[in-house]
Amino acid sequence: xxxxxxxxxxxxxxxxxxxxxxxxxxxxxxxxxxxxxxxxxxxxxxxxxxxxxxxxxxxxxxxxxxxxxxxxxxxxxxxxxxxxxxxxxxxxxxxxxxxxxxxxxxxxxxxxxxxxxxxxxxxxxxxxxxxxxxxxxxxxxxxxxxxxxxxxxxxxxxxxxxxxxxxxxxxxxxxxxxxxxxxxxxxxxxxxxxxxxxxxxxxxxxxxxxxxx
Amino acid sequence: xxxxxxxxxxxxxxxxxxxxxxxxxxxxxxxxxxxxxxxxxxxxxxxxxxxxxxxxxxxxxxxxxxxxxxxxxxxxxxxxxxxxxxxxxxxxxxxxxxxxxxxxxxxxxxxxxxxxxxxxxxxxxxxxxxxxxxxxxxxxxxxxxxxxxxxxxxxxxxxxxxxxxxxxxxxxxxxxxxxxxxxxxxxxxxxxxxxxxxxxxxxxxxxxxxxxx
DNA sequence: GCTATTACAGACCAACCGGTCTGTCCATAT
DNA sequence: ATATGGACAGACCGGTTGGTCTGTAATAGC
Numbered sequence: 001x002x003x004x005x006x007x008x009x010x011x012x013x014x015x016x017x018x019x020x021x022x023x024x025x026x027x028x029x030x031x032x033x034x035x036x037x038x039x040x041x042x043x044x045x046x047x048x049x050x051x052x053x054x055x056x057x058x059x060x061x062x063x064x065x066x067x068x069x070x071x072x073x074x075x076x077x078x079x080x081x082x083x084x085x086x087x088x089x090x091x092x093x094x095x096x097x098x099x100x101x102x103x104x105x106x107x108x109x110x111x112x113x114x115x116x117x118x119x120x121x122x123x124x125x126x127x128x129x130x131x132x133x134x135x136x137x138x139x140x141x142x143x144x145x146x147x148x149x150x151x152x153x154x155x156x157x158x159x160x161x162x163x164x165x166x167x168x169x170x171x172x173x174x175x176x177x178x179x180x181x182x183x184x185x186x187x188x189x190x191x192x193x194x195x196x197x198x199x200x201x202x203x204x205x206x207x208x209x210x211x212x213x
Numbered sequence: 214x215x216x217x218x219x220x221x222x223x224x225x226x227x228x229x230x231x232x233x234x235x236x237x238x239x240x241x242x243x244x245x246x247x248x249x250x251x252x253x254x255x256x257x258x259x260x261x262x263x264x265x266x267x268x269x270x271x272x273x274x275x276x277x278x279x280x281x282x283x284x285x286x287x288x289x290x291x292x293x294x295x296x297x298x299x300x301x302x303x304x305x306x307x308x309x310x311x312x313x314x315x316x317x318x319x320x321x322x323x324x325x326x327x328x329x330x331x332x333x334x335x336x337x338x339x340x341x342x343x344x345x346x347x348x349x350x351x352x353x354x355x356x357x358x359x360x361x362x363x364x365x366x367x368x369x370x371x372x373x374x375x376x377x378x379x380x381x382x383x384x385x386x387x388x389x390x391x392x393x394x395x396x397x398x399x400x401x402x403x404x405x406x407x408x409x410x411x412x413x414x415x416x417x418x419x420x421x422x423x424x425x426x
Numbered sequence: 427g428c429t430a431t432t433a434c435a436g437a438c439c440a441a442c443c444g445g446t447c448t449g450t451c452c453a454t455a456t
Numbered sequence: 457a458t459a460t461g462g463a464c465a466g467a468c469c470g471g472t473t474g475g476t477c478t479g480t481a482a483t484a485g486c
Binding site: 032033034036037112113114118119121122123125126127132135136139140143164166167168170171173174175176177178179181182184185186187191194195197198199201202205 | 245246247249250325326327331332334335336338339340345348349352353356377379380381383384386387388389390391392394395397398399400404407408410411412414415418
Binding site: 227228231262263264265266269270 | 432433434435436437
């Protein structure tokens with residue numbers, strides 16, 4: 001009956017599904033309370049599972065945290081800053097759109113909970129080398145993708161030739177994460193919007209003078 | 214012998230001194246491990262004190278955390294973004310100098326531990342309303358001071374008249390905190406410097422065209 | 427000199443929390 | 457049918473942690 005050769009199991013006792021469930025709930029809990037604020041018991045209660053399930057799929061709370069980075073946060077970063085960004089020919093337009101896309105994914109939580117990637121990075125980078133390395137890799141991936149987009153823009157004449165793509169990419173990421181962070185810290189959606197408006201002014205400095213001016 | 218009327222006590226059993234000592238060590242511990250990572254026992258061991266001293270001066274760990282904000286972090290913010298910034302006639306020059314001054318205060322720790330104010334804000338804003346309100350006030354104070362400096366610049370003709378001082382101030386704070394955060398996340402001093410260079414490009418857009426151009 | 431108060435020291439405690447371990451149910455292979 | 461292993465349930469445990477409580481030495485007030 002089954003199309004592929006894989007055996008089909010449904011409803012309960014689906015290993016992959018419960019693992020995903022644990023990861024999803026863990027992501028939400030970490031997003032709200034931080035990794036240090038994540039309680040395994042609370043996680044299991046919200047997931048409707050028990051210790052047996054947890055330690056069957058993860059060898060420790062730390063392993064779960066690292067898996068959230070590898071299997072969720074890295075994917076989110078890739079979705080926004082590679083897949084979405086690549087859809088735009090104009091990198092400056094693409095960067096603005098990707099930032100908006102990211103904020104759309106977060107919704108109102110951006111102003112209260114911030115960015116899940118940056119949150120975890122700020123919390124754990126100084127505490128655990130394993131977390132630090134993986135989160136640094138996520139950041140580097142974002143920077144690489146933005147820098148690549150700017151390079152494409154330089155090739156197509158949209159971006160000024162004297163722009164340091166890498167430095168600009170770092171600053172753009174810093175500005176976006178910083179804007180979300182200040183909005184979170186001040187609990188002000190207006191602050192987020194103001195910061196984004198000013199960020200666009202920086203982006204405008206990267207644009208080459210239009211030929212048909 | 215004493216100049217003022219206050220009684221003079223020295224060596225041990227100086228209430229104010231031990232309280233300050235507790236605050237200083239608490240600041241260092243929170244800076245390194247976060248508030249949730251702060252352990253009262255560890256704090257006391259490093260301060261050379263005991264539970265008796267701690268709960269004599271603070272009614273709880275939470276009260277200590279709030280005192281660190283009120284009595285240390287708020288003071289740091291004021292030192293950098295009011296006292297230091299006020300020394301410059303040119304606000305753009307002053308903002309650059311103040312950011313450098315802040316980074317000088319943090320030293321190499323900026324790249325590994327980040328900004329103590331932003332760290333605590335990102336960690337605690339979503340968890341405890343008391344922390345959130347006080348840290349929001351600290352951020353607002355910084356924003357106010359930067360905005361005020363920009364307004365002074367507009368009055369003296371250094372800053373363009375059409376600049377939204379408040380929006381610019383928010384973005385400047387976001388950019389600085391974001392840059393430190395990305396440097397921390399990527400463990401890259403070079404990233405911090407690159408971001409700061411690009412930030413200066415934004416600041417340049419605020420400057421009015423010089424009369425003697 | 428006596429007393430009240432401040433400023434601690436340090437033993438103690440209850441709750442919490444990550445992790446372990448045994449048992450059980452289901453699917454699959456033989 | 458039976459054995460085997462994966463996928464959980466849930467009781468249990470030991471270390472940790474914030475906080476309490478009693479005792480005590482120094483200081484201030486009278």
